[in-house]
Amino acid sequence: MSKEHFLFWAHIDSQVSWTQWWPEFSKEHSLAESSLVERFYSEETNWAQVEDALRSINLFSKHKVILVLGCERLFKKAKDQDPELFKKLSKGPYPIILQSSEAPPTNWPFRSWSLQTEEHNRTDDRTVFRWIDAVQVGNLHLALQELERSSVQDVHPLVLIQLITRHYRMGRLIQHALEKRLSEQEIAKCLKLPIFVIQKWKRQGNLSRRAWAEVFDRLFKAEFELKSGGDIWCLRKLSFDLIELRKSKKDKERWQASRPKPHYTSSLFETKLWQVAPSFF
CATH class of the missing domain: 1.20.272.10 (Zinc Finger, Delta Prime; domain 3)
Known part of the structure; x- marks a missing residue:
């Protein structure tokens, strides 16, 4: 994957679980199966947190992917921020996927991907x-x-x-x-x-x-x-x-x-013990 392809717009319905489309997406774009997926929800995060995640290093996995779910709200906010924001994100060391139920803007300069099949809309109740x-x-x-x-x-x-x-x-x-x-x-x-x-x-x-x-x-x-x-x-x-x-x-x-059973030897003390009847008899 080349550097300019590190930012994706994934057009996927919000009702579809990311675990249902992620295997297909990662296989199509040759992402490592062992990649650590760091997820952000637009209701709980901002672009500064995404940039921090892009700069951070994970000691437990060589490969990391940043996934922003429901990016519509964050994308509207980004229009009022640094116009070079998406260019900086696209040149980071880790792939960033912006999942949205809406199609990418007409002037979106980076790659986009959409889920074609409807069978992924089913959730697994088991x-x-x-x-x-x-x-x-x-x-x-x-x-x-x-x-x-x-x-x-x-x-x-x-x-x-x-x-x-x-x-x-x-x-x-x-x-x-x-x-x-x-x-x-x-x-x-x-x-x-x-x-x-x-x-x-x-x-x-x-x-x-x-x-x-x-x-x-x-x-x-x-x-x-x-x-x-x-x-x-x-x-x-x-x-x-x-x-x-x-x-x-x-x-x-x-x-x-596995504990060895103790070996008892006959003794005067043991003999006297056995001669005593239990109290519940």
């Missing part, structure tokens, strides 16, 4: 459930990826916390029912759940009461943070914490399984 499943199985990378897709599809964070809380409450009921030796069919009938949900929880193994208390305590704190003005970062941290709780349980079980 992203929330894939996020919850990824958290349950301990796949942090997939969980954060699906959480990001849910956020760009304008799924409210409180909806996400309510769904994952319901998921764990149902899991607690399923575990309790399995401990009481109820059959999968009985549990499915009582809780009005498909069999595969019960089987999924069964494969995960049981959590102790203490672990369940930690799970629900963490869910309560995340909901409180969101209702106190928190954003999607609360759910990212929640995903990490829930996976760590599950991982710590598995690590403890693995350690106990």
Whole structure:
């Protein structure tokens, strides 16, 4: 990609999630798949922030792309600012994509791109459930990826916390029912759940009461943070914490399984202990 092509106008409807058109756009313009996408929303940002992002260096990724979503408002502001603004942006070290539901101005001197197919207008309603499943199985990378897709599809964070809380409450009921030796069919009938949900929880193994208390305590704190003005970062941290709780349980079980069993030798003290009847007899 040459220097003069570092500024794009992407004509895409605002209802289309950026995750739906970004793979096609990056492939067409030979952008690295590992590129870090730094997103800005026009309602919350200004051109000074975009310029700062253009000058900043990211230590975790060699390639960075700056994406400004809904740039119409910022573009109108730019007319009253430095006339050389877009020229400076086009010569920066990172590509800048200005996404807008409107077509580019007739005198737009830089490259433009539009989404032709209408099939991208559909939103994926399963992203929330894939996020919850990824958290349950301990796949942090997939969980954060699906959480990001849910956020760009304008799924409210409180909806996400309510769904994952319901998921764990149902899991607690399923575990309790399995401990009481109820059959999968009985549990499915009582809780009005498909069999595969019960089987999924069964494969995960049981959590102790203490672990369940930690799970629900963490869910309560995340909901409180969101209702106190928190954003999607609360759910990212929640995903990490829930996976760590599950991982710590598995690590403890693995350690106990590998721990050598103590070898007891017969002694006078041990003999006397065995002769004492337990108090509940």
